[in-house]
Amino acid sequence: MKNVKAATTAAISSIILTLALTLSTELSEKFKNFITALTWHHWVSKSVIALASFFIVYLFARKQKDDGNILQQIKILVWITVIAIFVIILFFLFEYFK
């Protein structure tokens, strides 16, 4: 992996996709069944999608120019990760207490 911007973009895409899959499979039984049917377990499907999306987005994004502003890219990645973590924890806390 030689393009840091592409790697960061891929990581952001993968994390947002994982968050979206996590919430949507919890909210829709039909969608959860669909995701489960992709492998044999919804968590396996999510794991495969998270990893595959990272590499697929990287392959597409690696041709873009790496502008070298790594700090800015990492700040965005870190904030998105932190927000995703809080959303997941709060979601399951809300589901537990509701």
Added chain:
Amino acid sequence: MGCTTSKNKYFINAKYIQPDIKMASFLIGLHAALGEIGLAAFIWVFVELLKPSSERVRRAKIAAVIGTILFFISWIIGGYYYLTIYGSVVKPLIKGGSQPWGHLVAMEAKEHIFLFLPILSLVSLAILKKEEKTLSQNKNPSTKKALLILVALIIILGVAMGLLGYLISSSARAALEAKI
């Protein structure tokens, strides 16, 4: 696995649960140990990057490769345990115990948040590989700062995974103790 008032049923359950629990302990131990060693590898990366030199960046790269590989192996072992034992034995035990949040909050959050960890470690590897020269010569302090922030997040996430794992194990233990 259901609990009835019949003593015989408890005996049968215990007989069937026993081998699973032994296997579970081994897999959890391996999963946690590999995860913790991976975490230690990223602490090593962080320390090496505080005052980078070509030798230190080279060591940081090796540590990041080790940490990333261990996170992936821990992912596979944790996943195997989750799919083969946790779902059929531990999950119903925790949900029927005194601390159901051990599964409903801690495990649900852990199994999804964990997925971020290998991805973030791959990004740290990409930066170390691409910016090895810049980091070694301390040419661009913002690159070093970016990597330190990312590695710090990986370390915090690793610690959080350990903490959530502890909460899940505590919930399972509490549920088992209630059955004695």
